[in-house]
Amino acid sequence: MCTAATYKTKDFYMGRTLDYEFSYGDEITVTPRNYPFHFRHMEELENHYAIIGMAHVADDYPLYYDAVNEKGLGMAGLNFVGNAVYQEIQEGRENVAQFEFIPWILSQCASVEEAKKMLAEMNLVGTVFAPQFPAAQLHWILADKYACITIECVREGLKVYDNPAGVLTNNPPFEQQMFLLNQYMHLSPKQPENHFSEQLPLQTYSRGMGALGLPGDLSSTSRFAKVAFTRAHAVSGDSEAESVSQFFHILGSVDQQRGCCEVADGKYEITIYTSCWNAQKGIYYYNTYENHQITAVDMHRENLDGTTLARYPLIQKGEIRWQN
Numbered sequence: 001m002c003t004a005a006t007y008k009t010k011d012f013y014m015g016r017t018l019d020y021e022f023s024y025g026d027e028i029t030v031t032p033r034n035y036p037f038h039f040r041h042m043e044e045l046e047n048h049y050a051i052i053g054m055a056h057v058a059d060d061y062p063l064y065y066d067a068v069n070e071k072g073l074g075m076a077g078l079n080f081v082g083n084a085v086y087q088e089i090q091e092g093r094e095n096v097a098q099f100e101f102i103p104w105i106l107s108q109c110a111s112v113e114e115a116k117k118m119l120a121e122m123n124l125v126g127t128v129f130a131p132q133f134p135a136a137q138l139h140w141i142l143a144d145k146y147a148c149i150t151i152e153c154v155r156e157g158l159k160v161y162d163n164p165a166g167v168l169t170n171n172p173p174f175e176q177q178m179f180l181l182n183q184y185m186h187l188s189p190k191q192p193e194n195h196f197s198e199q200l201p202l203q204t205y206s207r208g209m210g211a212l213g214l215p216g217d218l219s220s221t222s223r224f225a226k227v228a229f230t231r232a233h234a235v236s237g238d239s240e241a242e243s244v245s246q247f248f249h250i251l252g253s254v255d256q257q258r259g260c261c262e263v264a265d266g267k268y269e270i271t272i273y274t275s276c277w278n279a280q281k282g283i284y285y286y287n288t289y290e291n292h293q294i295t296a297v298d299m300h301r302e303n304l305d306g307t308t309l310a311r312y313p314l315i316q317k318g319e320i321r322w323q324n
Contacts, residue, residue: 001261001269002078003223003254004066004141005231006166007247010238012145014074015247015276015285016066018054019256021267028284028297029055029062030310037103040127041095048107052284052299054275057311063129064102070299071110072145072279075102077138079170084137085155086126094118097127098135105142112147119160124153141168145279150174165228170220177224184225187211189233218261218269223254240278244285247276248294258289273314291318 004016018026030052037045038061053067066076089095096104101124109115126135139152141163148163152173161174169177189210194202214229215222230253236246251274261269276285282299295315302310 001170001218001220001223001256002076003227003251004076004078004168005227005247005250006074006141006143006148007231007234007243007250008145009236009243009246011240011243011281012072012143012279013243013247013276014068014076014143014279015251015274016076016078017251017254017256017271017274018065019261019269019271021263021269023272024056026054026065026273026314027057028286028312028314029053029057029064030297030299030302030304031062031103031107032302032304032306032308032310034305034307035309036307037100037107039100039104040097041089041125045107049110050282050299050304051103051106052277052282052297053102054273054284054286057309058129058133060309061129062103062309063099063133066275067102067106068277068279068282068284069106069110070282070304073106073109073111073115073142074144074277074279075106075140075142076168077102077136077140078168079137080139080152080173081137081171083152083154083171083173084139086135086153087123087158089125089127090123093123094121095123095125095127097125097129098138099127099129099133101140112142112144112149115142116149116160119151119158122158124158139168139174143279165224166231167224167228169224169227172221177221180221181225181228184214184229187214187229218254218256226253227251244276244278244294248274248285248287251276286314288314288316290316293318 001019007013049069055062055064068074150161152159236242
């Protein structure tokens with residue numbers, strides 16, 4: 001299970017949590033402009049926009065979970081199990097395998113509007129990367145500083161939704177997630193007032209009762225509502241440090257702790273990593289379950305005109321800073 005969000009101060013930020021019971025060996029991966037993308041059903045793409053993001057690299061191919069390109073367009077794939085249905089290969093269409101969807105979009109599109117035009121010509125197919133990597137059932141959030149959309153490939157076909165909440169989690173489908181926000185329209189960050197009954201002398205009994213009724217469980221619908229509310233009311237300064245810090249606090253509102261979400265006997269889903277990228281500057285920030293120190297990789301410190309991937313394994317071990 002995962003949660004993704006966008007955030008805007010002076011710059012535009014985007015990121016996600018990846019919640020699972022184990023890691024596939026994730027790495028911050030920079031794909032330079034001249035790295036050749038060998039698409040399964042289309043021509044090779046030799047020159048393209050540079051990309052930075054979190055990926056599992058297999059056979060020197062970046063299987064991106066989330067990424068942003070040098071133009072400030074970001075994208076993340078989140079679990080959509082039971083609802084994702086990929087299309088059949090069709091002649092005369094751009095047949096894109098699910099695992100290459102993120103690089104296909106980010107390598108060629110500078111904006112959401114450009115991506116929408118490519119989506120209209122695309123078939124999203126279930127071709128697997130390798131036998132040991134079955135096609136993941138996902139849906140995607142795609143955003144730049146001007147717009148945000150959700151992309152879902154379901155039995156009825158490819159659906160593209162405007163995403164005014166700037167948030168994505170997992171099931172149910174996006175339209176239902178947005179509809180369910182109606183049941184939280186009464187929420188406010190202010191101290192609550194008594195609307196229960198004029199005959200009962202109900203009153204607040206402590207400070208900090210704003211957002212009373214906001215869900216706190218780990219279900220995808222509750223995480224959607226909680227991050228949508230937290231993001232909408234988040235306040236920070238415009239500096240990079242303040243913006244990045246606030247973004248991690250937004251996604252930290254749905255952080256998963258080991259022991260609270262058992263997915264099998266003795267196996268627990270945890271927040272393996274949380275990411276935040278400054279889409280305009282190409283800086284990818286992250287922390288991990290055991291290391292809450294924020295670490296950064298700047299794509300512009302790499303040779304973006306190169307042909308080989310730059311890879312940075314996650315720093316998993318945290319350090320305690322002593323003051324005495």
